Amino acid sequence: MVVYAGQGDARRSMDLMWGHRGQDSRTAPGPKPALSVEAIVHAAIGVADDDGMGGLSMRAVGQRLGRTAMALYTYVPTKGDLVDLMYDRVLGELPTHYDVGFGWRGTVTSWAEDRLEFHLRHPWTLQVSQARPVLGPNEFAALETVAEILHRTDLGPRQLRGILGVVLHFVRGQAQTIAEAREAAMATGVSDEEWWYARSPLLAEVAPDFARRFPMAVRMEEEKPGPGEGEVYMESAISESFAVGLEVILDGIDATIAKAGRG
Amino acid sequence: MVVYAGQGDARRSMDLMWGHRGQDSRTAPGPKPALSVEAIVHAAIGVADDDGMGGLSMRAVGQRLGRTAMALYTYVPTKGDLVDLMYDRVLGELPTHYDVGFGWRGTVTSWAEDRLEFHLRHPWTLQVSQARPVLGPNEFAALETVAEILHRTDLGPRQLRGILGVVLHFVRGQAQTIAEAREAAMATGVSDEEWWYARSPLLAEVAPDFARRFPMAVRMEEEKPGPGEGEVYMESAISESFAVGLEVILDGIDATIAKAGRG
DNA sequence: AGAGTCTCTTTATGGTGTAAAGTGATGCCT
DNA sequence: AGGCATCACTTTACACCATAAAGAGACTCT
Numbered sequence: 001m002v003v004y005a006g007q008g009d010a011r012r013s014m015d016l017m018w019g020h021r022g023q024d025s026r027t028a029p030g031p032k033p034a035l036s037v038e039a040i041v042h043a044a045i046g047v048a049d050d051d052g053m054g055g056l057s058m059r060a061v062g063q064r065l066g067r068t069a070m071a072l073y074t075y076v077p078t079k080g081d082l083v084d085l086m087y088d089r090v091l092g093e094l095p096t097h098y099d100v101g102f103g104w105r106g107t108v109t110s111w112a113e114d115r116l117e118f119h120l121r122h123p124w125t126l127q128v129s130q131a132r133p134v135l136g137p138n139e140f141a142a143l144e145t146v147a148e149i150l151h152r153t154d155l156g157p158r159q160l161r162g163i164l165g166v167v168l169h170f171v172r173g174q175a176q177t178i179a180e181a182r183e184a185a186m187a188t189g190v191s192d193e194e195w196w197y198a199r200s201p202l203l204a205e206v207a208p209d210f211a212r213r214f215p216m217a218v219r220m221e222e223e224k225p226g227p228g229e230g231e232v233y234m235e236s237a238i239s240e241s242f243a244v245g246l247e248v249i250l251d252g253i254d255a256t257i258a259k260a261g262r263g
Numbered sequence: 264m265v266v267y268a269g270q271g272d273a274r275r276s277m278d279l280m281w282g283h284r285g286q287d288s289r290t291a292p293g294p295k296p297a298l299s300v301e302a303i304v305h306a307a308i309g310v311a312d313d314d315g316m317g318g319l320s321m322r323a324v325g326q327r328l329g330r331t332a333m334a335l336y337t338y339v340p341t342k343g344d345l346v347d348l349m350y351d352r353v354l355g356e357l358p359t360h361y362d363v364g365f366g367w368r369g370t371v372t373s374w375a376e377d378r379l380e381f382h383l384r385h386p387w388t389l390q391v392s393q394a395r396p397v398l399g400p401n402e403f404a405a406l407e408t409v410a411e412i413l414h415r416t417d418l419g420p421r422q423l424r425g426i427l428g429v430v431l432h433f434v435r436g437q438a439q440t441i442a443e444a445r446e447a448a449m450a451t452g453v454s455d456e457e458w459w460y461a462r463s464p465l466l467a468e469v470a471p472d473f474a475r476r477f478p479m480a481v482r483m484e485e486e487k488p489g490p491g492e493g494e495v496y497m498e499s500a501i502s503e504s505f506a507v508g509l510e511v512i513l514d515g516i517d518a519t520i521a522k523a524g525r526g
Numbered sequence: 527a528g529a530g531t532c533t534c535t536t537t538a539t540g541g542t543g544t545a546a547a548g549t550g551a552t553g554c555c556t
Numbered sequence: 557a558g559g560c561a562t563c564a565c566t567t568t569a570c571a572c573c574a575t576a577a578a579g580a581g582a583c584t585c586t
Contacts, residue, residue, distance in 0.1 A: 010461045010462055010465055011465055014462065014465045014466065014469050015469065017469075018469040018470060020469060027584070027585085028531070028532065028583090028584075028585095029529095029530065029531045029532060029582090029583050029584040029585060030530090030531045030532020030533060030582065030583050030584075031532065031533050031534085031581080031582045031583055032532090032533085032582095032583080033532085033533065034533080034534090035533090035534095057572085057573065057574085058573085058574065058575085059572090059573080059574095067534070067535090068534070068535055068536085069573095069574080069575085070534070070535065070536085070575080070576095071533075071534050071535075073534095073575075073576095074532085074533060074534070078574085078575085079574065079575090129443045129447065130439070130440055130443065131439075131440055131441075131442075131443030131444035131446075131447055132443075132444065132447055132455070132458060135462060135466060137470070140473075140476070140477045140480055141477070143477070143479075143480045143483070144476075144477045144478075144479050144480050147479035147480055147482070147483050148479045151479055151482075156486065157482060157483055157484070157485040157486050157487075158486055158503070158507060159507060159511075160483055161483060161500075161503075161504045161507070162503075162504045162506075162507025162508040162510070162511060163507075163508065163511055164483075165433070165436070165437065165504045165505075165507075165508045166429075166433055166508040166511055166512060168436070169432050169433050169435070169436025169437065169508075170428070170429055170432050170433065170436075172432070172436060173428070173431070173432025173433075173435060173436060174428065174432065176393070176394075177393055177394055178394075179394075180392045180393065180394030180395075181394035181395065183394075184392065184394055184395055192395070195395055198273045199273055199277065199398060202273055202274055202277045203277065203398060206277050206278065206280075206281040206283060207281060207400070210403075213403070213407075214403045214404070214406070214407045215407075216406075216407050216410035216411045216414055217403055217406045217407050217410055219410070219414075219420060220406070220410050220420055220423055220424060220427075221420070222420040223419065223420050223421055224420075240421070240424075240425075241424045241425045241428045242428075243425075244421060244422060244424070244425025244426075244428075245425040245426065245428045245429040245432075247425070247519075248422075248425060248426055248429055248512070248515040248516060248518075248519050249429060249511070249512065249515055250515070251514070251515040251518035251519060251522075252511040252512055252513070252514040252515025252516075252518065253511060253515075254518065255511075255514035255515065255517065255518055256510070256511050256514060259514075290553075290554080291552090291553080291554095291562070291563065292551095292552055292553045292554065292560090292561065292562045292563060293551070293552055293553080293561090293562045293563020293564065294550085294551050294552055294562095294563060294564050294565085295552085295563090295564085296563085296564065297564075297565090298564085298565095320541085320542065320543080321542085321543065321544080322541090322542085322543095330564095330565070330566090331565070331566055331567080332542095332543080332544085333544080333545095333565070333566065333567085334564075334565050334566075336544075336545095336565095337563085337564060337565070341543085341544085342543065342544090
């Protein structure tokens with residue numbers, strides 16, 4: 001379930017996103033609006049946080065506000081626009097300033113951890129398409145923040161864009177793996193361990209020559225960590241791979257800086 | 264639209280995936296089956312390639328075979344299982360062997376390019392959840408292939424898993440950005456340029472102090488490449504960022520090897 | 527008082543996956 | 557040969573989805 005940006009009136013979308021309330025026509029006839037875009041976005045975020053993007057329906061949001069689904073269309077042109085507003089709203093939770101006193105490595109690490117936690121707090125954000133960015137104030141603020149951190153490396157915009165892509169895709173991918181595992185567990189009522197223990201013997205049965213056919217794959221599974229404090233089994237492996245992967249990326253940035261300095 | 268693995272009977276799913284046709288009971292009463300799992304999977308891949316994951320419905324697949332949607336349920340337990348089978352089927356298109364004569368850097372680059380093209384050929388594969396892997400033969404073969412390439416770096420399984428995560432998430436993320444842009448263009452009939460040129464002036468209008476508020480974001484946009492031969496405007500920027508990002512990752516792997524050698 | 531305008535509801539349309547029941551063809555057994 | 561169990565496949569039905577269109581009622585202006 002990937003959601004696309006508002007395909008309707010570009011002006012209306014932009015006005016909504018940047019909080020342009022339109023004319024101050026407070027003496028308009030008709031009943032006073034009991035709802036507001038703010039309230040709807042807030043309720044919708046609640047629904048999405050609780051039930052995921054799959055549970056986000058206009059009916060569900062309306063119900064949370066004691067209204068019908070159609071009532072929302074007075075405030076918001078389409079569901080797509082609503083999702084855009086939700087996305088930019090929660091992006092506001094991200095820190096916009098980092099203490100760079102400890103160098104860019106530590107700062108990037110902090111940023112990546114914050115961003116990972118953010119996506120896990122609002123897993124549905126991983127389903128918002130990145131192709132046509134939402135163009136909201138908090139989206140730009142988030143971009144500004146990470147750009148500022150990376151700027152300390154003194155690299156040019158070309159390198160910066162490449163590095164940003166690596167870091168962002170890595171964090172999103174890692175978050176997606178964890179989030180999907182959690183959602184699958186919720187939806188099916190089967191934990192990762194149960195799921196795996198149901199399939200593992202079947203795999204051995206159906207592919208008895210597994211170890212011979214896929215020796216590297218078997219090797220890859222070696223030395224996996226056990227679950228840490230309060231951690232789910234599979235997530236401990238992911239958090240290890242997050243730390244290792246981030247270290248690799250940071251080393252890559254270091255090498256890029258060194259090359260740029262020489263060049 | 265993220266699709267989860269078959270939540271039904273694990274044994275049936277596995278048998279389907281590994282081609283266990285069950286008993287040879289060819290003298291069963293009733294009409295001969297005119298369809299087959301193979302044919303259904305093939306037709307479904309055709310639908311998904313043409314119309315994306317959003318266009319993949321049991322009705323659409325049935326229609327392509329001159330049947331109703333329900334006819335498919337004779338062969339396949341749920342839509343989720345069908346998607347798993349589709350996924351493992353197309354994974355078979357990936358090369359399973361690479362000439363490592365030119366060193367692991369070139370090999371990883373070739374692999375990444377092949378994988379990117381694969382995802383762009385079948386964009387719906389990006390919507391298949393990675394949390395609970397499909398556990399099909401081609402999935403393992405694909406894992407085996409990349410594991411074998413990375414094995415040349417002489418790193419341990421811990422590092423290998425981290426690096427694999429970085430590379431895979433990067434390629435998938437990059438592919439997703441391109442694929443979503445294409446799908447959005449198809450779905451809305453508005454090209455990326457048209458979309459941007461409709462919003463760019465509105466952004467200036469709605470946020471007149473943009474350059475002051477987001478100086479780094481502006482800087483980040485500098486020195487963007489124009490479209491190359493037969494390339495779409497936005498995709499040229501992405502393919503540049505793919506090359507740069509991959510280089511950063513390869514440098515990071517190099518540094519990791521160097522550290523492991525010292526340690 | 528009447529008209530116009532607004533919020534919100536009701537109803538309807540065409541889509542989804544799939545459960546349940548029905549149809550008709552086929553091959554085995556008596 | 558007749559009966560019947562078994563199969564592939566269709567029909568119908570249900571509970572959802574986004575949203576278009578029209579209606580109900582409240583409010584402020586003239």
